[in-house]
Amino acid sequence: MAAVLIGFGTYLYLNYATNEIGYMSAYAYISIGVIACVVFLFLCIGAIRENVCCTVTFIVFMILGIIAQAVLAFLLTNGDHNVGSNLANILDEAWENELKSAGAMSIYESSFECCGRASPQDYIVNDRLPPATCFANGDSKVVENLIAIGCRAKVEHFVTDLLHIFNWLAWVLIVLELIVTFLSCGLCNSIRNDRRRSFY
Template sequence: MTSTSTIKKFTIVFGFVCSLLALVLIAFGIYVLSSYRVNEVGSLAAYAYICLGVTTILISLLGFVGAARESVCCTVTFITFLWVLLICQIAITFLLVRGEQTAASHLANNLDVAWEEELNSPGAMSLYETWLGCCGRASPHDYIVNDRMPPMTCFKNGDNTKSENLIGTGCRIMFENYWLILLRAFNVIACVMIALELLVSVISCCLCNSIRNDHRRSYY
């Protein structure tokens, strides 16, 4: 039979891993809010990741205390709150997964702002064009219809001597795909964290049972 100390170690280790994943989700949410001008939909997505992370860390602290003190009362309280939290987290993650495309589209709206700035102040799009390997908002044609030639950043290796070097992909779709990839990656992290929390709840039940058995044996 597995000893109480071994079960306790498993509880603490898996709880620690959950906390690390939670910190990653919090960092991503803060990155979105602090690095870009996001609209209401983008903000909701960012706060959802922060909420997932913060609640996991808070509940994990209770789990750590219960395991460290080998307290049945504290551990049972932790398991109860964890299951309530899991239901909420599963619902939030489900909405995040379902709304990936919508959230990515809204987060990519920053590029529309950059394009408007480009029309008034040439060079505003250069960062996106260099970073994403794209040209214009939807295509190089966006420059032409505005009586401008595509800038050097619209050409491969900055070489505008050959027409075939002109990049035909617009930055809007590239930036949206960038966000879609990020959101999918962090949704996977959220799902892994929830799966580990489910595992922690099972291990915590085993810990609770083991502590009770130890207490019973101590009476004899």
């Protein structure tokens, strides 16, 4: 799960990070994943060494990591609509490029089945006809096939849905880490009891 969050953060960074909020959200997902990997690695090292002091130290680091992850996940969960809106700003750049040279919006229009930045009216206001990608099945001969939904709303909805999924994944990872922390405490206690019994 940590690798999935790192991958999603990288995906956001490469595709949607056009401003400070985009970069921060990408770094937050990557951080949650990296912290989880490091914490589990250290915890495994402590368990393999069967050293009480080492295991307790790693449990403390794990709790600090979980707190940091929970703060990041809380901020991402509460701000997912703002983050989604900011990540959809990439569409504004595509629209500006569309106004300079036709076809810049076609990838969004065909992928998300949408038309223009806010609606097909965006093309008409700029003295242009909506392209074939603005029509269902690319059939521009039938006016009823014109897609009325703008790409900004579609992309923002898509990104917000992705953020919801990965926010839940982050919380599941944090809960699993808490469970592992409690199991680690039990392991630490067991190691201490075994050492104590070995003296008798």
